[in-house]
Amino acid sequence: MKNHLSIFIFLSILGINIFGSLQRSVVVALPLYTSSRWIVDDEGKRVKLACVNWPSHLETMVAEGLSKQPVDVISKKIISMGFNCVRFTWPLFLATNDSLGLITVKQSFQSLGLSESISGIKVNNPSLLDLPVIQAYQVVVKNLGDNNVMVILDNHISKPGWCCSNYDDNGFFGDKYFDPNLWIKGLTRMATMFNGTSNVVAMSLRNELRGSKQNTNDWYRYMQKGAEAVHSANPNVLVILSGLNYDKDFGFLATKPLNLTFTGKLAFELHWYAFSDGKAWENGNANQVCGSIVSNIMRRGGFLLDQGWPVIMTEWGIDQRGTNVNDNRYLNCIMGVAAELDLDWALWTLTGSYYLREGVMGMDETYGVLDWNWCGIRNSSFIEKISALQTPFQGMQMQNACSIS
């Protein structure tokens, strides 16, 4: 194990793409299922999710970037960068509050004073301007489907806006903006809306649970309810559950499993950034830090793979300017781990720039694969590096085989 881990790290440092371009634009037999720790297609063949996050949960409730490029151009860029899937975020209130979901794209931007973005949408996606925001969301999902991009619908937050903090009142069941019953209602609506939309392959029920109200009793209680609600409204989607403490902790599942009525459709998601561990990478010895953080991650969530569940690394990423030492060292470590475990994953993020983030108009996203204009690739050497992770190394039957030689 150690040997091929370091070979992967070595190859990724050199930016060598050993398996890339094999899986481009492969059409998958949908729906997806799980088979032990693997995600498989309708024919039982392994499908590796190599996704990128596409935010649509900020104040506008509209997929970012549509003022910069036509939706079809963005979908094609996603494919051309080697991703086969998008984790497409949505705020709960989009689905539960008609006075939000039914305002038009234009009204939404107008109410936020984003007139420049309106002009951009008029040029790049004119047919979206007068659609209700919930329909604009559907148009993006449909266009991704037309381009053979699979979609994970991710309930990212309740109240539209940048996520996440311990104090944003969106963190856990019972918080001001996180009524469990309303959440179930919103999940049911989205699951129903996309029942029959075959490229919607999964729903992640809630991003990064957190804050002072977190507890495992409520986790079991509401996650089971949410999972059952989604499954009965849309039996085709995989149900993806997030852990506690910003999606870093499933330790409690080691001793008490979930109790669900359905099988073959459940997966878990983990998040892992360099800043999850402060400046540990910058301050310590990178090998030692990698070792201790990875053993921590395995203990808190990676162990679920051995218990026969898919674990998807649905958020990870780095500042692509290459100037953040903490991020750079972490990247070598996470790439080695993702290769060794042959993980399914979703990179943070597609975004070149946001319409409005944390009060700043047109904020640049240094973790985004596209540049500020959503035109070019922000850093092609980064895309080249991660392309090594975009294709499967292992089949299901080969999980103990050496994947390199």
Ligand SMILES: *[C@@H]1O[C@H](CO)[C@@H](O)[C@H](O)[C@H]1NC(C)=O
């Ligand atoms: C729906 O959203 C609007 C606008 O933010 C808000 O004023 C209203 O209270 C919300 N309604 C419900 C039922 O939450």
Ligand SMILES: *[C@@H]1O[C@H](CO)[C@@H](O)[C@H](O)[C@H]1NC(C)=O
């Ligand atoms: C969802 O779609 C399936 C067909 O794929 C259909 O059999 C089922 O009745 C639908 N479920 C709901 C709740 O609409």
Ligand SMILES: *[C@@H]1O[C@H](CO)[C@@H](O)[C@H](O)[C@H]1NC(C)=O
């Ligand atoms: C699992 O849930 C079912 C109801 O859905 C219940 O009848 C059963 O007792 C539960 N089992 C455990 C071990 O909690």
Ligand SMILES: *[C@@H]1O[C@H](CO)[C@@H](O)[C@H](O)[C@H]1NC(C)=O
């Ligand atoms: C891309 O990343 C590399 C290394 O991570 C860095 O050296 C380079 O300056 C970056 N390029 C741009 C355009 O940011």
